[in-house]
Structures are given as structure tokens and as C-alpha cells.
Amino acid sequence: MNRYCTAVLALFLTAGLMLPGSALADDPEPADDSTNATSLVANAWESDTDAAAPQQDEPSLSVNISGSLRFNALFRSYGEQADKTLADGGFTFDTFRIGANGSYGGLIFDSELAVYPESFGGVFLQKGWVGYEFSDAREIQVGVSQVPFGIQPYASSSWFFNSTYYVGLEDDYDAGIKAIFQPGNWDIQGGYYMNAEQTDFFAGSNFGRYSYDVVPVNSFPAFGDAGDANDVNGIGGYTVVPGGNDGRSPIAEANQFNVKAAYSFDHGGLGFTKVGVSGQRGQLKNLSNGNTDWHAAYAAHLQGRYGGLGVKLEFAQQELNPPLTDQERADFNSQSDVNYNAEDFVVMGAYNFPQRVAAEHTVYSSSVSYRIPVNLGPVSQVKPYYDFSLVTNKNVDAWNDNATHDIGFLTTAGPLFVYTDLNISKGHPFNHPGANFASVMAENNDNEWRTAFNLNIGIYF
Numbered sequence: 001m002n003r004y005c006t007a008v009l010a011l012f013l014t015a016g017l018m019l020p021g022s023a024l025a026d027d028p029e030p031a032d033d034s035t036n037a038t039s040l041v042a043n044a045w046e047s048d049t050d051a052a053a054p055q056q057d058e059p060s061l062s063v064n065i066s067g068s069l070r071f072n073a074l075f076r077s078y079g080e081q082a083d084k085t086l087a088d089g090g091f092t093f094d095t096f097r098i099g100a101n102g103s104y105g106g107l108i109f110d111s112e113l114a115v116y117p118e119s120f121g122g123v124f125l126q127k128g129w130v131g132y133e134f135s136d137a138r139e140i141q142v143g144v145s146q147v148p149f150g151i152q153p154y155a156s157s158s159w160f161f162n163s164t165y166y167v168g169l170e171d172d173y174d175a176g177i178k179a180i181f182q183p184g185n186w187d188i189q190g191g192y193y194m195n196a197e198q199t200d201f202f203a204g205s206n207f208g209r210y211s212y213d214v215v216p217v218n219s220f221p222a223f224g225d226a227g228d229a230n231d232v233n234g235i236g237g238y239t240v241v242p243g244g245n246d247g248r249s250p251i252a253e254a255n256q257f258n259v260k261a262a263y264s265f266d267h268g269g270l271g272f273t274k275v276g277v278s279g280q281r282g283q284l285k286n287l288s289n290g291n292t293d294w295h296a297a298y299a300a301h302l303q304g305r306y307g308g309l310g311v312k313l314e315f316a317q318q319e320l321n322p323p324l325t326d327q328e329r330a331d332f333n334s335q336s337d338v339n340y341n342a343e344d345f346v347v348m349g350a351y352n353f354p355q356r357v358a359a360e361h362t363v364y365s366s367s368v369s370y371r372i373p374v375n376l377g378p379v380s381q382v383k384p385y386y387d388f389s390l391v392t393n394k395n396v397d398a399w400n401d402n403a404t405h406d407i408g409f410l411t412t413a414g415p416l417f418v419y420t421d422l423n424i425s426k427g428h429p430f431n432h433p434g435a436n437f438a439s440v441m442a443e444n445n446d447n448e449w450r451t452a453f454n455l456n457i458g459i460y461f
Contacts, residue, residue, distance in 0.1 A: 059105030066101070067112075070094040070458035076431065077451040093117060094456060097126065106133050110141075114210060121208030121352040125197065127173050137182045144197045147172040148180075148189035148260040149278045150299045155314050155365050158406040159419040159456045162365040162389035166429055166441060167357055168212040168348060169297060169316050170365075173197050174256065185264045187276070193256040207349030212357075214295075214320065215349035216250030216287055251322050251346060254292070256282025262301075271305035278316075284346070286323045293323040308371040310385075316363045320346045338443055339398035345442040355429055356442035358399070364390040378413040385409065391427075391441065400444040402427035419456040424449060 072094040099112030111128035114121075129143030146152065155170045156162040164170035176193030196213035198206065207215055262276025281296040299316035324342055332342035345356045369385035391402040408421035425431050427444030431452045436445065 059107075061102065061104050063100055063102035065098070066461060067096070067098040068458050068460045069096050070456060072457075073455040075453045076433075094458075099127075103133070107131075108133050108139065116351070119352060121210075121350075124208050124210065126210045127197075129178075139180050141178045141180070142176075144173050144175050145178045145191070147174050147193065147256075147280075148178060148191055148258050149280055149297070150260075150314055150316065151301045151303050151312050155301070155312055155367065156387045156389070156406075157310070157312070157367045157369045157383070157385035157410070158387045158408050158423075159421050159454055160387075160404070160406050160423050160428075160430065162363075162367070162387055162406075163391045163402055163404060163428075164314065164316060164363050164365045164389065166212060166348075166355070167318060167361060167363060167391065168214070169299070169318060169363065172211045172213070174213070174253070176256070178258075185266065187260070187262040187264070187274070189258075189260045191258045193258070193282070194254065196253045198252075207354055208352045209350050212348045212350045212355070214251055214253045214284060214322075214346050215354065216252050217347045217354060250287040251284050252287055253295075254283045254285045256280065267306070270307060271309075273302070273304040275302050277301070284320060284322055286325075289325070291323040291325070293321040295320040310367070310369040310371070312365070312367040314363075314365040316365070318361055318363070320357075320359045322346050322359065338439065339445070340396045340443055344396055348441075354438060356439040358391075358393045358396065358442050360395050361391050361393045364388075364392075378416070379411060380414070381410075381412040383410040383412070396443060398443055398445060400427065400447040402441060402444055404428050415460050417458045417460060419454070419458075421452075421454045421456075423452045423454065425452075426450065 071091065073091045094116075096115040097112055098115075099110070101110040102108070107130070109130045112126045113123065114126045115123050125144060127144050127146065129141045129145045131139055131141035133139040149172065150164065150169055153171060154161070155164050161170060174193035174196050175198070176191055176195075178189065178191035181188040196215070197209055197211070209215075258278070258280045260276060260278040262274050264272050264274040266272050278299045278301065279296075280298070281294065283292045284295050285292045295318070297316060297318035299314055301314040302311070303313075304311045322343060329342045344359050346359055348355050348357045366389070367385060367387045369383050372382045372384070374380065374382055385406075385408055387404070387406040389402075389404050393399045393401075402425075404423065404425040406421055406423050406425075408419060411418040411420070423431050426447055426449050427440040428450075429437060429440060431450050432440050433450075436443075439445075
């Protein structure tokens with residue numbers, strides 16, 4: 001049945017894209033707050049237009065090589081925290097990325113390989129797709145591409161991202177087919193994704209990826225076991241126990257459909273306002289028995305640029321229903337010391353870490369920034385910003401809201417981009433100490449505010 005859905009959708013998308021030029025106006029797209037950089041976590045090199053691939057009688061191959069090298073300095077204001085080696089802070093290698101994009105007539109492609117420290121996933125594909133550009137307004141992409149959902153490419157401005165990212169709704173990448181229609185001021189995108197951007201062919205337990213997905217679990221932190229800071233099997237104050245100790249069978253994403261529609265109001269030299277809605281629905285599959293259940297999300301979003309001022313607002317809700325058996329529910333509920341049930345969460349993964357995420361939640365996301373041109377040696381721009389996000393959940397009695405304030409600024413000097421962030425948050429996965437940091441998106445059980453200071457230095461080429 002799934003292969004028939006795939007074939008029908010592919011035929012539909014291809015037929016729509018190949019309509020004659022009179023069916024969809026080929027006006028250039030309006031100014032957008034998009035990026036042409038290959039940044040993963042850094043929101044750098046934003047530009048206002050995207051160049052279309054040239055249409056020629058005799059196609060020629062055009063290839064652009066790009067990438068980045070980044071280092072990170074992170075300091076936290078509390079004693080106990082996840083990184084035992086760096087104590088309360090340190091200066092480390094962050095990531096190296098190399099990518100290529102280009103065209104051959106109407107044929108287009110884009111790919112990027114990420115190299116992180118082994119403890120954060122090692123080497124993995126961040127994106128990689130091939131496609132065809134029928135005109136300036138119509139193209140199709142096949143492979144690992146950015147899922148059309150919410151404000152793109154980012155709903156935030158800071159290095160830390162907003163909470164939309166940590167629940168899989170910001171800058172997400174999956175494997176499938178995506179179509180883009182951009183007639184006039186419209187931006188309409190649709191996609192079908194067979195599965196997440198898994199690195200194991202048979203969807204094994206692998207958290208080494210860039211974006212957060214529901215990931216099969218073969219092992220998971222045993223909460224309450226502090227572990228040994230000198231033991232290589234102890235990670236951040238907990239011990240990884242093999243065999244799915246929390247009673248969960250492997251659950252993975254499958255057969256996901258996405259649609260996004262947005263309209264830009266052009267304000268001339270002042271800027272633009274882009275308003276839109278997004279929807280997502282797919283399956284969660286239990287790989288041990290083939291059972292499936294559904295997951296869905298929707299969002300309303302606004303994005304604007306008014307001179308140097310940038311504004312991003314998004315409201316999103318998501319529901320995920322893991323297809324657990326009665327035995328799996330009983331196993332979890334009998335041995336777990338947390339204040340929620342097996343069906344109240346799913347396990348997502350990225351950067352080589354599993355993370356429990358509430359099965360139902362609402363996300364509020366906002367970002368305000370201002371671009372200030374400067375002429376100070378090589379420095380050409382400073383962009384201060386303020387990001388705020390909130391995750392709420394009414395289904396778990398012990399729930400405390402996840403809230404994040406991020407105050408920072410981006411300094412640009414040619415190919416050098418420096419993000420300076422002060423993160424004040426409660427229940428943030430990257431700003432939470434102790435054995436339970438991997439469950440704060442399912443149960444933020446201490447409700448304490450914590451502070452982290454981060455400096456990310458990147459060279460983009």
C-alpha cells in the first residue's frame with residue numbers, strides 16, 4: 001500500500017510541475033528571510049533571493065563547493081552538568097561541514113556532509129537531494145531535504161535554536177520527495193517522506209543525525225543511575241543500559257505528508273511580511289511487530305523584515321501516538337520511577353543522544369533581531385537578537401513548562417561569523433544538569449532556571 005501511495009504522489013507532483021507556463025506565473029519570488037549558507041546550527045549568511053538554475057540549449061555543469069569550520073566555547077553557571085570532561089566550560093571543536101550544490105541545465109542538486117566530534121554523532125549526511133527546476137517558480141527535490149514546515153530555514157536567530165527544533169519542528173530533514181511552487185508572492189510546498197534521514201538501512205538505533213526525529217531505541221539511559229564520571233560507558237551522569245531497558249520497542253517515523261502555504265506582502269523598500277500555515281501527518285511504526293499509529297502537527301507563522309528589523313512568530317501543536325502493545329505499556333509502567341506513562345512520550349534523537357519528548361505539546365516561538373551595518377576593520381555587521389520559546393503540555397500532571405530566553409548577537413566579518421549567546425532557560429536539553437537531562441522535554445521535574453553562555457566562532461566558505 002505504501003509503494004502505491006508513493007507512486008501516486010510522485011505522479012501527481014510531477015504532473016503539476018510540468019504544467020505549461022501559463023498555468024503558474026513565473027514571477028520571481030518575493031524577498032525572503034532565507035539562507036544560502038550550509039549552516040547547521042548557526043543561522044548565518046542570510047540572503048534575500050535565490051538564483052534559479054540557468055536554462056540553456058546546451059547545458060553546462062555548474063558546481064559550487066561550500067562549507068564551514070566552527071569552534072565553540074560554552075560556560076555554565078552551575079557545578080553539576082552533562083559534560084564531565086569540560087567541567088563548567090571549555091573551548092572545543094564544534095563541526096566541520098563540506099557541501100556541493102549546482103545545476104546541469106534544469107537538473108539541480110544540493111548536498112552536505114557534517115563532521116562532528118564522535119560523542120555528538122561523528123560523520124553523517126545533513127542533506128542530499130537531486131531535483132529538477134522546471135522554471136523559476138517550480139521545482140522538485142528527491143532525497144534528504146528540509147521538511148516544508150513552519151518558518152524556514154529557521155524559526156529562530158540564535159545558535160541554540162528555539163524549542164521548535166528540539167521537538168522536530170524546526171529545520172527538520174527527512175528522506176522523500178518535495179515539490180515547490182512559488183507563483184508570484186505565493187510559497188506553496190508539499191512533500192512525502194518515506195522515513196527520517198536514517199543512517200542505518202534497516203532503521204537501527206542511531207542518534208547520530210542533525211535534526212530531531214522519532215528514533216528506534218535499542219538502549220536508553222537508566223534514569224536514577226548516576227554512573228561513573230570516569231567510566232566511558234557513563235554519559236553525562238547516566239549509564240546507557242542495552243536492551244531497551246525502559247520497556248519500549250523500536251518506534252520509527254514512516255510515510256509522512258507535509259504541506260505548507262505562505263503569502264508575502266511586499267512593502268517595497270521597507271521589506272516584507274510573510275504569513276503562512278503548515279500541516280504534517282504521518283505514521284509511527286513499531287518495528288518489532290509492524291503495528292502503526294499516527295502523528296500530526298500544524299503551525300501558523302509570521303515572518304517579516306522591515307528595514308533592519310526582523311520578526312519571526314510561530315505557534316505549533318503536535319501529537320504523537322506510539323503504537324505500543326499492552327505488554328510494552330505494562331513493562332514501562334512497572335519499572336519506571338517517572339510521573340508519566342509509556343504512551344505520554346516518544347524517544348527522539350540527534351547528536352548521538354536519545355531524548356524523551358512529550359507525546360502531546362504546544363510550542364510558542366518568537367524571534368526579534370536588528371541588523372546594524374558597521375565599518376570597524378573587517379567587521380561589516382552586528383545583529384543583536386532575542387529569542388523566546390515555550391513548550392506546554394496539559395496531559396502530564398507532573399509537567400513543568402520548558403521556557404527559554406536567549407539574548408545574543410551575531411558579528412559578521414567577511415567569512416567569519418561569531419554567535420554570542422546568553423541562554424536563560426528551564427528544561428532546556430543543552431542547559432540542564434544531572435541524570436535526567438535527556439527527559440526534560442517529557443518531564444521538566446525541577447523547574448529551575450539555569451544560565452549558559454556560549455560563543456560560537458565559524459568560518460564559512
